[in-house]
Amino acid sequence: xxxxxxxxxxxxxxxxxxxxxxxxxxxxxxxxxxxxxxxxxxxxxxxxxxxxxxxxxxxxxxxxxxxxxxxxxxxxxxxxxxxxxxxxxxxxxxxxxxxxxxxxxxxxxxxx
Amino acid sequence: xxxxxxxxxxxxxxxxxxxxxxxxxxxxxxxxxxxxxxxxxxxxxxxxxxxxxxxxxxxxxxxxxxxxxxxxxxxxxxxxxxxxxxxxxxxxxxxxxxxxxxxxxxxxxxxxxx
Numbered sequence: 001x002x003x004x005x006x007x008x009x010x011x012x013x014x015x016x017x018x019x020x021x022x023x024x025x026x027x028x029x030x031x032x033x034x035x036x037x038x039x040x041x042x043x044x045x046x047x048x049x050x051x052x053x054x055x056x057x058x059x060x061x062x063x064x065x066x067x068x069x070x071x072x073x074x075x076x077x078x079x080x081x082x083x084x085x086x087x088x089x090x091x092x093x094x095x096x097x098x099x100x101x102x103x104x105x106x107x108x109x110x111x112x
Numbered sequence: 113x114x115x116x117x118x119x120x121x122x123x124x125x126x127x128x129x130x131x132x133x134x135x136x137x138x139x140x141x142x143x144x145x146x147x148x149x150x151x152x153x154x155x156x157x158x159x160x161x162x163x164x165x166x167x168x169x170x171x172x173x174x175x176x177x178x179x180x181x182x183x184x185x186x187x188x189x190x191x192x193x194x195x196x197x198x199x200x201x202x203x204x205x206x207x208x209x210x211x212x213x214x215x216x217x218x219x220x221x222x223x224x225x226x
């Protein structure tokens with residue numbers, strides 16, 4: 001089967017750095033995405049990694065190691081508004097295109 | 113404004129009464145998908161569509177139908193809803209092979225089947 005593993009909860013303090021890990025087992029791989037979802041809201045796209053390495057977008061960075069089937073989302077200078085759920089998602093090849101499989105999500109609590 | 117529009121936002125219905133949740137996107141995206149979200153289970157794919165008249169089952173398709181007659185619309189149909197379909201549903205669209213590679217999600221439909 002296909003699976004993604006990420007921690008269910010992470011807690012950090014305001015101003016700190018936090019890393020949310022994601023490991024995956026899939027048949028085929030195009031890329032790893034990260035999404036943020038606040039309570040009561042819809043998921044919003046944060047980043048996409050197709051190649052090994054680090055992609056940086058402001059306070060958020062995302063890393064991928066294809067050989068280890070592993071990635072992480074790094075959040076720097078944490079703010080209270082970063083309290084949300086974060087989902088990793090893997091794009092896998094399908095006949096004629098692709099499909100996207102999501103992990104169960106990591107709930108991030110940012111404390112003052 | 114680029115967006116995915118889902119309707120309704122909230123729906124309470126009775127077992128067995130057919131319903132349709134509509135989804136429309138204005139970004140000319142080829143790729144559209146339906147997910148359901150349940151506590152602790154993340155987002156599970158119901159159906160997806162790679163273009164007009166091309167649809168395929170996701171991981172939890174039982175009890176659902178979809179159609180893609182136009183590029184912008186991708187309705188989700190529950191022919192005979194049951195209580196285990198009570199969930200939060202999201203429609204999403206993506207350009208597929210071009211940046212940005214992520215989904216744009218609709219605001220969600222909270223469905224309760226009694």
